Amino acid sequence: MPRTDVMLADHRLAAAQETLGRTLVKGAVASAQQRVREGLADPGGAVDAALALLPATAGGLKHVVNATGVLVHTNLGRAPLSPAAVAAVTAAAGYADVEFDLAGGQRAKRGRTALAALAHAVPEAQAVHVVNNNAAALSLAATALAQDKEIVVSRGELVEIGDGFRLPELLESTGARLREVGTTNRTVLRDYLEACGTETGFILKVHPSNFRIEGFTADVSIDELATAGPPVVADIGSGLLRPDPLLPDEPDAAGALRQGAALVTASGDKLLGGPQAGLLLGDADLVERLRRHPLARALRVDKLTLAALEATLRGPRPPLDRYLHVDVGELTDRAKRLARRLGRRAEVVATIARVGGGGAPGVALPSAGIAVDQALAVRLRSNDPPVVGRITGGRLVLDLRAVEPGQDEVIAAAVEHACT
Numbered sequence: 001m002p003r004t005d006v007m008l009a010d011h012r013l014a015a016a017q018e019t020l021g022r023t024l025v026k027g028a029v030a031s032a033q034q035r036v037r038e039g040l041a042d043p044g045g046a047v048d049a050a051l052a053l054l055p056a057t058a059g060g061l062k063h064v065v066n067a068t069g070v071l072v073h074t075n076l077g078r079a080p081l082s083p084a085a086v087a088a089v090t091a092a093a094g095y096a097d098v099e100f101d102l103a104g105g106q107r108a109k110r111g112r113t114a115l116a117a118l119a120h121a122v123p124e125a126q127a128v129h130v131v132n133n134n135a136a137a138l139s140l141a142a143t144a145l146a147q148d149k150e151i152v153v154s155r156g157e158l159v160e161i162g163d164g165f166r167l168p169e170l171l172e173s174t175g176a177r178l179r180e181v182g183t184t185n186r187t188v189l190r191d192y193l194e195a196c197g198t199e200t201g202f203i204l205k206v207h208p209s210n211f212r213i214e215g216f217t218a219d220v221s222i223d224e225l226a227t228a229g230p231p232v233v234a235d236i237g238s239g240l241l242r243p244d245p246l247l248p249d250e251p252d253a254a255g256a257l258r259q260g261a262a263l264v265t266a267s268g269d270k271l272l273g274g275p276q277a278g279l280l281l282g283d284a285d286l287v288e289r290l291r292r293h294p295l296a297r298a299l300r301v302d303k304l305t306l307a308a309l310e311a312t313l314r315g316p317r318p319p320l321d322r323y324l325h326v327d328v329g330e331l332t333d334r335a336k337r338l339a340r341r342l343g344r345r346a347e348v349v350a351t352i353a354r355v356g357g358g359g360a361p362g363v364a365l366p367s368a369g370i371a372v373d374q375a376l377a378v379r380l381r382s383n384d385p386p387v388v389g390r391i392t393g394g395r396l397v398l399d400l401r402a403v404e405p406g407q408d409e410v411i412a413a414a415v416e417h418a419c420t
């Protein structure tokens, strides 16, 4: 059995300790020795075995090829950052001028350039603020504007956002009381008017971003609600800043403000295609009240988020926007090339991709990919990098809509490797 200190002294494993740290490399060495003991590797190959077991980074998270056809996949980290955003994160990772004016040598407003980029993107907003995520944005609004008061909200908009988290419970946890109005399927303006009074903190309008109610329905638009008196807070969910013709039912921040919302809340890592963040846009006085509230400090975003958000807003189109609008003919051509390369192992399939956790539950995006033996799913997930598809009709479908064209080669090599 090769000794641990001898293995760690190997120049390749010594180099790995520089990038990954001693603990991770020692862990890989121990696993490699175990493989030798079990007869799965020979003693002469112990160092190679340890090298193969090393993680790509010390960070724990693995980069994954998302071939599920779900563009905003919460389990896979929602929106992928653009290369410009990644570069901005890297630049901000060390010491950075996040709260410092380099010209004057003085303290400056935290994240001012990112906030300016958001304000520039939505001129309809008098002021903007950014917190950890949309749930934090709603908590802050409820705490600062409706603690010990009422939030008037339709029964059709009491949403569970996922993983058991429910907006009504989140709002009540701030000390605000919910004043539910209307019914699951129908709420009209009169319901709101009868509920609004001196106790009202604000009227909340929540976009049903992950479900649809069809049939005998009625709801009240923001412009009608804006006539009721109290401020209207609109949770638009997905983070579209402008309307997208492909997603006609998705509200956008600019539109909600034009219709009279006093405050709009949204996620940064859904359809905006940026980092996890909660965007708050709207009335200058309200935004200032939120910004100055003690809770704001607990929901503050870090410099990495600010950097990624600004690059998403100012830089080239984020990947998510490209995936959403890519031409299906292009995807089909890529699928055909892949299938030719893989021969009998793969077949071109027309698929339907989805926006996913990020919104637009009714939107079907025509897409293309390849179908392979479903028995390959486990081996593809253990590939480096892992390739995650979706099982449909007894086969594993690898949908190309959320895959960078440059990663088709990764998929081909992974399928070939999984077949051997």
Ligand SMILES: *Cc1c(COP(=O)(O)O)cnc(C)c1O
Pocket: 133, 134, 135, 136, 161, 206, 207, 208, 209, 210, 235, 236, 237, 238, 266, 267, 268, 277, 278, 357, 358, 359
């Ligand atoms: C996704 C979503 C949320 C939660 O947003 P996070 O950024 O995940 O906290 C809240 N409201 C709506 C309507 C959503 O779609």
